[in-house]
Amino acid sequence: MTAALVAGLLAGYGIAVPVGAVGTYLVSLTARTSLRTGACAALGIATADGLYALVATLGGAALADALRPVLGPLRWASALVLLALAVLGAVSAVRHYRGHRLATRPETPAPGPGRAFVGLLGITLLNPVTVLYFAALVLGTHTEEAVRPLEQGVFVLAAFAASASWQLLLAGGGALLGRALTGQRGRLVTAMVSSGVITVLAVRMLVAPA
Template identity: 55%
Template sequence: MSGAFLAGLVAGYGVAIPVGAIAILILGLSARTGFRVGAAAALGVAAADGLYAAVAALGGAAVAGWLAPFGGPLRWVAAGVLLALAGHGAWRALRPAVPARAAVGRGGLDTPVRAFTAILALTLLNPATVVYFAALILGRGEVGGSGPRAALLFVLGAFLASASWQLVIAGGGTLIGRALTGARGRRVTALLSSAIIAALAVATLLSG
């Protein structure tokens, strides 16, 4: 197996495994809506990680340096989006129950397309991801070789690693959702998820 592909796998798992707001969001989505929506959100994260891995492999330090001045504003935007998602999730959990037919077509992240695009956009707001990949590119030197083929294999490895881990999280959320079949259990799960996301959003602001 190519050294560049293995390096990409390691990099992908390195950025994906730490549990943060996105992981909690995917877990809560899967618990409330099922695996299809959670998997779409998971692939949104993987797509963003793969894109940032590609940008880092092609741009390296130049990209990281260009993003550095925007780190503060992007952090505020990301925290604001997370707080909005946390508030929306709590509101949906606390509102009176509606018949299943009436719930179909409502807003939020309850469809695969909405979940994918929203989580993709939210993940792209994190400049630390591209800085992380850029640092790995600069630090790995000639590991796995160089050139377009090595860069492609690195990106593929990062994408597959991120996708596999995020899908595991989505699957875990689905199992939780099946275990908590009652309305009260799902409400508690949604509120807990929203509270954790809100706390992580505040931590994102304080980390600056």
């Protein structure tokens, strides 16, 4: 149970910490509207992460049963995918930092809390990196020992809680920390932290007993 909780928290923070275009928009949205609107938008992002964690967990369990004979190579392949995501995230952050390219959005009428939730939920659901991240993580951590539904539930809830806590932090700091987190240095640092967390997950996957 504790292992599922820790794995879920690490997975949630690993995908949530980098401040990209969605995070930048969340901070700027909160800064120009209200904390209530920003919090709803943050929960929309976290809900998408939680849904993908749930889908990947359920699908991963079914695929693990069907692919049991090749779970060893599959774990290595999944770890390599996570490492690739970590490297690509870090390289992309460095390129953006060196090229001084910041994500910008044209000014639009400020949405209300409900529209903010639905809008950020939809944007995050369209992110293919989230799908790949959770699928690789869940498939790579399956072993021959059956994973209990309760542990799956704990993993999904922990991933949602981790994502929600970070997104709410971004929303809460929208007015005070917006420039620091979404500036060139802030985005570089958060991307590097995320890449480090994903790398730890990949290493743990490789050293875990088969």
